[in-house]
Amino acid sequence: MADLLSVAKLAGVSRATAARAFSSPDLVRPATRERVLNAAQQLAFRPNKIAQQLRSQATQMIGVMVPSLDNPVFAEQLQAMEVAARAAGYSLIVTTSEYSPSREGDIVEEMLRQRVDGLVLTVAEADNSAVLVKLSLETTPCLLVYNPPGNSGFPSIGVDNRAASADATRHLITLGHERIGMVAGPLLQSDRARQRFDGYCHAMDEAGLIAHPLVEMARHTQADLKSLTPALQGPDALSAVVCTNDLLAISLMGELQRAGFNVPSDLSVMGFDGIALGKHLYPSLCTIEQPRADIGRTAVHTLLAMIRGEECTPDPLPHALRKGESVGTPTSRKSTLSTS
Amino acid sequence: MADLLSVAKLAGVSRATAARAFSSPDLVRPATRERVLNAAQQLAFRPNKIAQQLRSQATQMIGVMVPSLDNPVFAEQLQAMEVAARAAGYSLIVTTSEYSPSREGDIVEEMLRQRVDGLVLTVAEADNSAVLVKLSLETTPCLLVYNPPGNSGFPSIGVDNRAASADATRHLITLGHERIGMVAGPLLQSDRARQRFDGYCHAMDEAGLIAHPLVEMARHTQADLKSLTPALQGPDALSAVVCTNDLLAISLMGELQRAGFNVPSDLSVMGFDGIALGKHLYPSLCTIEQPRADIGRTAVHTLLAMIRGEECTPDPLPHALRKGESVGTPTSRKSTLSTS
DNA sequence: TTGTACGCGTTATCAC
């Protein structure tokens, strides 16, 4: 590929002048500029970003790490980030960690070697993350997304999970539900899920209701009905559940219906995240909408501010309750317990 | 950040030796190597990829452009690509085009300036794409995904859309359906959708059935029932439809059910793509499964082969029919036409 | 086995 020197030669000027024709066009006489631009055209010259980056010690690249793109929450956030970054002249290097700490480490190391100007990460556990302590010793700006801003020391973008989860629970309480449970992925292995459980407990307490023990599913994004069945039987059967994420809620609804339960009359199901698809289902998913696009945009803008050297302590973004057909008023105790 | 020279100084060797300690460890005496590595450790030295890239004229970076990450099809493909790329020591620069030709152009230009080693693109229209003619004049390897391998001249990874769509249609025919329609996004503005319509027509012809005119929805991934309603009324009412993608099918199912139709007894709905979520819905989505993960992996491996200079003409990947509850046998003409 | 020296393509600081 043609470089600046060949362009300069063809135009009959020095490399410096050729360079100026691009970076500061007004510093060069119009006629000369023309010649350079023409030469560049003829040679199909394309500025080499690598060289620019080496020279300027800045890459205009942002390193992004999310757990998985199979979850629309992250994909939708990434979509927004990409648009915002591009608009600001930045590119995204995208990686997935699968929540694996060792992968997290490798990925961040790789991105630092690539000299990204900043990092946007969603880690498994912000408060107890090897990769974050490593990063705290570096100078590369780093921003968390979705991870609650705990004592990790890094600024974080996201909603107030505890408050949002409490709101979800209160919505059910307002409708008259009293026996409300929470369904989550394995071991509460995510700091977000834990906060959401907190919020649920808080709202229950506040209403004088007893919080039930967490119903743990084997997988993070796929419900298995068996784990829930016990809580659906007997005189204390739940009339509503809050799931810690939408994929879990959607698959739970499917399982329930397939087993002969009606949603919401047998069980109201509430999600958390607000992925786009939830609106189009039947019954449509009642959920907490995290402003995913806004989160993505804000993450990029905040990181750019940090790169410029500004100090940032972003506020939580507002969540919203999205009503949906998957939640209804509690019906009188159903007489027949149909279990598969 | 510490550079190789400071490491060399601290270790009491020349820069060349320090460099070798990393790139060809066996060319340097173990004792010396130790000293270098120790020095590197102390200085928190991190190799500068930019410099390596400039020097080696290779970036180990793949440029990826998809229409949108809001569609799980692309997100899931990307997930697989990222894993495969990382395993091979490559990074991904990810961009979204929103199907806009001008954005496509900007993005590709930007990636070429970044000197990516290769490109993986999904464009709106492969046969008539400005960005592809531009790329045909370049030497950077380029591979299409999902776009049918038409006369664009670029190798392409994906399923045989025409055959897959015919299979979907035949599945309905086998179940006894005769009045089968196809539902698509706007204007068939996607080459894939057009091929899928072709396949549908072919299967209908083959069975001696008449292909219905395409039912066009205003949006690519969201059904509006009104456009379909006419085809659902009267003596010739459809008993089944094939949608050109899963998001369309899922939202259509939701709309139908919300309007009082039963799926599949009033209308069987078939999707196309096989996004993960479809399995967990109720009714579960009957669809054509594109091997999205395999497509992503194969795309990366094929591109790497091209980067190595090998000639590639990949075969279409096999699709599969995924049965689901959204499709049933046709019922006798329903007596009451319930329209909202 | 180790050191010297050059080039990768730009940009910025000087002179002219």
Next chain:
DNA sequence: GTGATAACGCGTACAA
């Protein structure tokens, strides 16, 4: 206005 020249950080042919 324009041209020479020195970095930016690294890899490697060549010489020692």
